[in-house]
Amino acid sequence: MSALIQLSSIVKKYRSATALSGVDLEIQPGITGLLGPNGAGKSTLIKIILGLIRVSSGSGTVLGHALYSDGRRIRSKIGYMPEDDCYIPGMTGIEVVQFAGGLSGLPPIEALRRGHEILDFCGMKQERYREIETYSTGMRQKVKFAAAIVHDPEFLILDEPTSGLDPEEREALLKRIRILSEQSGKSVVLSTHILPDVQAICDHVVILAKGRLRLNDRLETLNQTSKPTVTVRFEGDPKTFKSRLAGSRLEVTDGERDIELKVSNPSDSDLTQLIWQSADAAGVLIHSVVPAKNSLEEIFMQTVQEANVADS
Amino acid sequence: MPIHDLGYRPWNGKLKSMWSRLSMIANSGIALAGKNRWMRRILVVAWIPVLYWGVAFFLIGQSFEQPVQQAVSADQLIDAVEKETGVQMSLKQRDQLRQEIKKTGKFSLTLLETFGASRGIDVESLKKELGKRTNQRAAAENLDDMFRNIPGVRALSNSIRDAEDTSEARNRLWAWLLMTFFRYSQAFLILILIGTISPGLISHDLRSRAYLLYFSRPIGKLEYIVGKLAVPAFYIFLVSTFPALTLYLFGIMMSPNTEVIASTLDIPLRIILASLVLIIPTAVLSTALSSLTTESRFASFAWFGIWILGHGTWLTVLIGTAIRSNVDAAEVLNSDVVQRWSNISIYNTLGDVQSWIFGFKPFSDAYFSLAILIAITVIGLLVLFRRVTAPLRA
Numbered sequence: 001m002s003a004l005i006q007l008s009s010i011v012k013k014y015r016s017a018t019a020l021s022g023v024d025l026e027i028q029p030g031i032t033g034l035l036g037p038n039g040a041g042k043s044t045l046i047k048i049i050l051g052l053i054r055v056s057s058g059s060g061t062v063l064g065h066a067l068y069s070d071g072r073r074i075r076s077k078i079g080y081m082p083e084d085d086c087y088i089p090g091m092t093g094i095e096v097v098q099f100a101g102g103l104s105g106l107p108p109i110e111a112l113r114r115g116h117e118i119l120d121f122c123g124m125k126q127e128r129y130r131e132i133e134t135y136s137t138g139m140r141q142k143v144k145f146a147a148a149i150v151h152d153p154e155f156l157i158l159d160e161p162t163s164g165l166d167p168e169e170r171e172a173l174l175k176r177i178r179i180l181s182e183q184s185g186k187s188v189v190l191s192t193h194i195l196p197d198v199q200a201i202c203d204h205v206v207i208l209a210k211g212r213l214r215l216n217d218r219l220e221t222l223n224q225t226s227k228p229t230v231t232v233r234f235e236g237d238p239k240t241f242k243s244r245l246a247g248s249r250l251e252v253t254d255g256e257r258d259i260e261l262k263v264s265n266p267s268d269s270d271l272t273q274l275i276w277q278s279a280d281a282a283g284v285l286i287h288s289v290v291p292a293k294n295s296l297e298e299i300f301m302q303t304v305q306e307a308n309v310a311d312s
Numbered sequence: 313m314p315i316h317d318l319g320y321r322p323w324n325g326k327l328k329s330m331w332s333r334l335s336m337i338a339n340s341g342i343a344l345a346g347k348n349r350w351m352r353r354i355l356v357v358a359w360i361p362v363l364y365w366g367v368a369f370f371l372i373g374q375s376f377e378q379p380v381q382q383a384v385s386a387d388q389l390i391d392a393v394e395k396e397t398g399v400q401m402s403l404k405q406r407d408q409l410r411q412e413i414k415k416t417g418k419f420s421l422t423l424l425e426t427f428g429a430s431r432g433i434d435v436e437s438l439k440k441e442l443g444k445r446t447n448q449r450a451a452a453e454n455l456d457d458m459f460r461n462i463p464g465v466r467a468l469s470n471s472i473r474d475a476e477d478t479s480e481a482r483n484r485l486w487a488w489l490l491m492t493f494f495r496y497s498q499a500f501l502i503l504i505l506i507g508t509i510s511p512g513l514i515s516h517d518l519r520s521r522a523y524l525l526y527f528s529r530p531i532g533k534l535e536y537i538v539g540k541l542a543v544p545a546f547y548i549f550l551v552s553t554f555p556a557l558t559l560y561l562f563g564i565m566m567s568p569n570t571e572v573i574a575s576t577l578d579i580p581l582r583i584i585l586a587s588l589v590l591i592i593p594t595a596v597l598s599t600a601l602s603s604l605t606t607e608s609r610f611a612s613f614a615w616f617g618i619w620i621l622g623h624g625t626w627l628t629v630l631i632g633t634a635i636r637s638n639v640d641a642a643e644v645l646n647s648d649v650v651q652r653w654s655n656i657s658i659y660n661t662l663g664d665v666q667s668w669i670f671g672f673k674p675f676s677d678a679y680f681s682l683a684i685l686i687a688i689t690v691i692g693l694l695v696l697f698r699r700v701t702a703p704l705r706a
Contacts, residue, residue, distance in 0.1 A: 080528035086521040102336035105327030152323035
């Protein structure tokens with residue numbers, strides 16, 4: 001599968017500060033989570049992808065078009081939902097979406113029709129006729145999302161789309177993003193600090209820190225542990241069970257609760273078989289044995305810490 | 313298939329060109345400005361002067377239909393005859409002519425024929441020329457008498473005095489009326505109108521970060537700036553160019569014959585040129601001020617400040633010079649000191665160029681003002697191009 005975005009040795013300097021330093025990045029079709037601490041260079045990367053700013057050095061293509069010089073073509077194919085609360089004072093919700101459609105090149109009447117269609121999809125009802133200044137944060141997020149997809153772009157860049165949403169709205173928005181990706185074949189870059197959002201819908205994860213690309217992999221791959229690991233829930237004496245497991249040459253760490261253990265097997269022997277044998281010997285009752293996943297939070301924290309160490 | 317599908321549906325239409333995007337920016341700006349209640353009130357007020365200017369056109373249209381000789385004194389006529397023929401009349405002849413004119417209220421052809429024949433003069437051409445000259449001269453002198461305290465009117469009276477014929481005199485009179493329409497009644501309204509519309513045009517986008525909405529689309533700086541400039545331009549057009557063209561058409565309709573169209577064909581062109589001179593620098597300046605701040609009120613203060621302080625300074629120089637010279641202000645209007653300070657006022661600078669466009673000033677008197685307006689436009693555009701995407705570079 002060919003990459004939608006290919007960036008090579010991208011450097012972006014703002015006078016004395018370096019925002020991006022030698023970023024090589026490929027973004028594949030699907031939903032990609034763009035993660036990074038504040039000041040990591042995510043916003044700069046997005047502006048570069050949109051062709052809004054020139055790079056200091058490096059090259060790349062976005063949807064087959066050259067960076068910056070083909071900025072208009074790139075932006076006509078991209079839907080961008082900014083993190084900032086950007087709106088035009090005095091306009092109603094539907095006017096903002098119509099306006100966004102018009103700016104993307106939709107004929108005015110068609111932009112209005114399409115605006116209503118998209119606001120329906122976003123779950124916006126009669127409040128679309130109110131001035132946007134009177135909207136709650138959640139409503140504004142919906143309008144921004146609608147404005148980003150009104151022209152049916154093939155690629156979406158969503159910057160903190162779920163910030164300020166209540167759990168129900170957040171779930172609904174993530175569902176819409178998933179629908180756009182799975183049913184309409186749109187690729188999405190989801191820039192966010194909310195890791196469960198990434199865990200919930202992303203196929204790939206990109207982590208930027210200190211202006212460098214620190215990680216770019218499939219989420220599925222990242223979730224896999226380096227050695228076979230399971231989470232065991234049990235009933236009985238944890239001490240005896242732990243010592244029996246250790247006696248079977250298994251590595252044991254405490255789980256999130258007292259009745260949970262994370263057990264991994266450094267050797268090739270059958271992990272499940274050894275757990276059952278140890279449980280039998282310790283006289284504990286096994287409730288469940290579930291393959292363990294690496295938590296995204298752990299991966300993120302570890303990557304950022306490594307970046308800090310490397311930088312210092 | 314559901315009756316109303318609320319799911320996502322792809323769109324397969326064809327995207328429009330750059331001009332469609334530009335017009336979208338302009339239209340939304342115009343519509344947003346039109347939502348302002350004060351703005352709508354100003355628009356209504358802006359059309360009131362058109363009514364009395366319309367009356368002026370009506371009266372002028374009628375006056376060209378009337379025999380102007382009746383308004384001409386006997387002595388003026390005799391002087392004109394002497395000037396045209398280059399001979400002096402005797403006292404007896406003057407008395408005869410004076411009596412004849414007073415009695416009939418018209419020029420005495422019999423007397424003229426007698427007078428002309430005795431000196432071998434072509435009476436027919438003299439009659440024609442004399443009638444024309446005396447009409448124009450009389451009109452010019454009447455204007456001078458009526459508006460002796462308004463120096464600007466002298467440009468009109470001189471222009472009428474020098475006109476080749478009635479058609480040209482009408483052309484000059486219309487041009488002058490339209491110029492004063494631009495200069496006096498509409499200038500103040502345009503100042504307020506732009507001061508209401510422009511300050512928020514870009515500053516609001518910067519404040520609400522709406523520039524992201526624009527520049528994340530296939531929009532360049534040029535479309536954005538031109539689209540924004542179109543908003544004040546449209547409203548200036550609405551309160552100056554459009555009513556001026558309406559007045560012109562009204563004048564045509566009030567005219568006695570279709571020859572008037574041919575003789576005043578340059579007037580619409582002059583109106584459009586004068587409008588461009590008014591629209592371009594003012595729209596660029598006000599929008600550039602808006603791009604320098606996120607607070608529209610600061611842009612508003614700056615806009616009114618530039619006009620009021622500039623013109624106030626010039627007025628101070630004018631009044632000061634008049635007091636020092638112990639004469640009326642009108643008498644020192646063309647003095648070196650006052651002229652030197654004239655261009656500090658944008659109002660005067662615009663006025664100089666508009667006077668040139670309407671044919672009441674030679675280019676040599678207007679080129680410096682034109683250069684200033686070009687400089688304002690160029691600097692304003694540079695500021696705009698630099699500032700509108702500044703937040704993206706941060």
